[in-house]
Amino acid sequence: MEIINYTLKAYFDQKKSPCLSFNVFDLNDPCIKLEAQQHRSDYFQVVLLEQGSLQQNIELENISLATNHITVVFPHQINAITTKTAAKGIVVQFDEVLFCSDLLKNELISYNHDLMHKLNHVILETATFKKIYAYAYNIFELFKELTPIKKEQIRFYIKIMLLELIEAAHQNYEGLKTPEQQDQFAKFKSLIETHFKQERTVGYYTSALQLTPKKLNEICKNRTGQTALNIIHERILTEIKRLLLFSGKSHKEIAFELGFDSPSALNKFVYAKLKETPTELKQELSQIYKF
Secondary structure, three states, X not given: OOOEEEOHHHHHHHOOOOOXXXXXXXXXXXXXXXXXXXXXXXXXXXXXXXXXXXXXXXOOEEEEEOXXXXXXXXXXXOEEEEEXXXXXXXXXXXXXXXXXXXXXXXXXXXXXXXXXXXXXXXXXXXXXXXXXXXXXXXXXXXXXXXXXXXXXXXXXXXXXXXXXXXHHHHHHOOOOOOHHXXXXXXXXXXXXXXXXXXXXOHHHHHHHHOOOHHHHHHHHHHHHOOOHHHHHHHHHHHHHHHHHHHHOOOHHHHXXXXXXXXXXXXXXXXXXXXXXXHHHHHXXXXXXXXX
């Protein structure tokens, strides 16, 4: 079966509207039909089910959602919403730049272990669900008539919603695993978060994990459809986007912070990945974020 790849850019291009770093709709929106096919995406997707039931496949797991259930699909995870019955809820999609990875790898590092597994399916008490759902509903309402101020409010609400959800999932998680007990893919992702600014070769990570390059690539392709090197490069590229957009640093400063030998090396890396220069990328991101 062919796996489709979705992007936020393609979605907004099809609608002939400016690309945003987020999207939101309810479960009765016609675009929910796109979720019926097995696909991967370059963004996070949060499904919050207020009423009814859903069947959702995430990777190899068939998940049955009921009232007060939430799922979070990470970029490149294979997923589909296969059936829904009297379902009422909200879907929030957002790009990796909005994800709280800086917080999770520093102040909230204890929450970061096996995060994908914790968030793929979260079952909450009614009071906790309502608190998190209220943020999603605010996002949904603000999205109806966007202004520059409302866009900023949505970005803040997405982060608050995520942090509340991460805390709830962390407290809910049964049999919390130590880093040594995580599966190899989770260990690999955790190592990338710690070392991607200094270490970008597959060899470093295979040595740390005591795996062969072939085995690590097999694990990565099974989980994301990508090679280990692509996953490392995507993390670097996400950081480049954040620094271009939010840090105010020069290309030279960004290059050296991320371990490139020169601004020219940074330019070559970005162009190889996106077919545009860092300057062009910053202009594109500024249009999306209106900075």
